[in-house]
Amino acid sequence: MDAQTLVDERGELWLALAPLWLEREPRETxxxxxxxxxxxxxxxVNELEWxxxxxLAPVLARQQMSVAGEWRxxxxxxxxRRLVAHNLRLTGWRRKTWALFxxxxxxMARHRWNELIERVMIARGEDVPS
Structure with a gap:
């Protein structure tokens, strides 16, 4: 897969989900x-988890831990650019390593992710696990 295909297929989704890693809690909007x-x-939901x-997590977690990172x-x-570069290299042992870790x-973003997935399931009319 090339960079443009990644941006076309995932770019909007990646940018929409990036606020899960900001220092502030996501707003309702x-x-x-x-x-x-x-x-x-x-x-x-399983595909979204991956x-x-x-x-997302390997790139955004590194930036989140960066001393110079801007988190507003x-x-x-x-x-x-960082997400595309990471995902172009995400094959073989790299994929397995990131899955492991x-x-x-x-x-740091799991509680926000869980909240989001619950909202997605409700929007889809799916049963939310208790």
Whole structure:
């Protein structure tokens, strides 16, 4: 897959989900936008989990831990460049390694992710696990 195909297929979704890693809690409008974008992409909850764990978390967790990171907003262009570069290399052993360590890279945003997935399931009319 080439960079343009990645941007075309995932760019909107990645940028919509990036606020899960900001220093502030997402607002209702942030969650509503995330749900709206997720609905357009028609991915299963399981597929979304892997987008979160493998495609987003390795890049955003590193930026979140950066001393110089800006956590009130993102530079969308720079973020997209990092996400594309990461995902172009996400094959073979790299994919397996990130899957192995995904618990650590998702830890800081997991509670927000769980809230989002619950909202997605409600929007889809699916049963939310207790």
């Amino acid at each position: 942030d969650y509503a936008r995330m749900v709206e974008v997720i609905q357009r992409h028609a991915l299963s 987008v979160f764990r493998l495609e 907003h993102f530079d969308d262009h720079q973020l997209m 995904s618990g650590l890279t998702t830890m």
